[in-house]
Amino acid sequence: MTTITIQRVLFNARKELEAISDSAALDVELLLAHCLKKNRTYCHTWPEHELTQSEQRCFEDALKLRKDDYPVAYILGKKSFWTFDVEVTPDVLIPRPETELLVEVALEKIADIKNPKILDLGTGSGVIALALASERPDASIVACDSSKKALEVAQRNAVTLKLDQQIEFIHSDWFENITDKDFDLIVSNPPYIEPNDPHLNQTIRHEPYSALVADDLGMRDIHHIIEYSKMFLKPIGLVILEHGYDQHLRTQSSFTLNDFIEIESKKDLAENIRITLAATH
Numbered sequence: 001m002t003t004i005t006i007q008r009v010l011f012n013a014r015k016e017l018e019a020i021s022d023s024a025a026l027d028v029e030l031l032l033a034h035c036l037k038k039n040r041t042y043c044h045t046w047p048e049h050e051l052t053q054s055e056q057r058c059f060e061d062a063l064k065l066r067k068d069d070y071p072v073a074y075i076l077g078k079k080s081f082w083t084f085d086v087e088v089t090p091d092v093l094i095p096r097p098e099t100e101l102l103v104e105v106a107l108e109k110i111a112d113i114k115n116p117k118i119l120d121l122g123t124g125s126g127v128i129a130l131a132l133a134s135e136r137p138d139a140s141i142v143a144c145d146s147s148k149k150a151l152e153v154a155q156r157n158a159v160t161l162k163l164d165q166q167i168e169f170i171h172s173d174w175f176e177n178i179t180d181k182d183f184d185l186i187v188s189n190p191p192y193i194e195p196n197d198p199h200l201n202q203t204i205r206h207e208p209y210s211a212l213v214a215d216d217l218g219m220r221d222i223h224h225i226i227e228y229s230k231m232f233l234k235p236i237g238l239v240i241l242e243h244g245y246d247q248h249l250r251t252q253s254s255f256t257l258n259d260f261i262e263i264e265s266k267k268d269l270a271e272n273i274r275i276t277l278a279a280t281h
């Protein structure tokens, strides 16, 4: 194996990745820093550093995966969300920055509630529950998922972030195994992509299908959660759901049909309407 410097690797690999990634330069830096076991700044501080054979092999393997559209977060095994990093594996959806909007609104809405009790449906890597727990040490949270493997990842993240005392993880098909019926708040980022969405063959094809796709044009799980939420909320309670950019009207109608009040939708930073919330009487 011939030797190669950081600078040369960054240049060559970026060229190779530009065809498939809009963030080729960043991807390459993250992958290289990962193989060097350093941070990204190191790559720019030491451009003349020559890679060892094992660093080169690690990077070649990572680049090969990335060229097949494999997400950077799965290669690194981690993703930043809110104020922390979480472990991610191909068993969980990679947390998206848009979901931070749901967390922000949830925190605003529970600001005046002492010891809020929260249910996170479809917790995946656990990010929503973890962010809420980290901001509200007085909250108690139940987080469920139908995927046992996803729950294992979420549980590990809770232990790593020392938030495991605040969150109870339950294996459940939505509400099936949820026994408490006195939640102040129910939050969920459920699957909402329709089965024939073309993106499923492209960038998101490596993520778990069951975390992404729902029948009835992507609305099946949203309708289900709205229909059953009331039975699990206190008389005065709130539901906040993330949904696709074109699903807010259908989500609002579903809330109306189920007798919720104060229904409103909110836009994310990209001006897409991505969450809808509603209250009980």
Ligand SMILES: C[S@@+](CC[C@H](N)C(=O)[O-])C[C@H]1O[C@@H](n2cnc3c(N)ncnc32)[C@H](O)[C@@H]1O
Pocket: 092, 093, 094, 095, 096, 099, 121, 122, 123, 124, 125, 126, 127, 128, 144, 145, 146, 147, 150, 172, 173, 174, 189, 190, 191, 192, 210, 211, 212
């Ligand atoms: C879009 S992902 C959201 C993951 C995480 N909350 C987030 O925001 O990154 C949806 C999650 O719902 C879970 N899920 C799908 N069907 C479910 C069901 N019937 N009951 C419980 N969880 C389910 C999936 O396993 C997945 O973890």
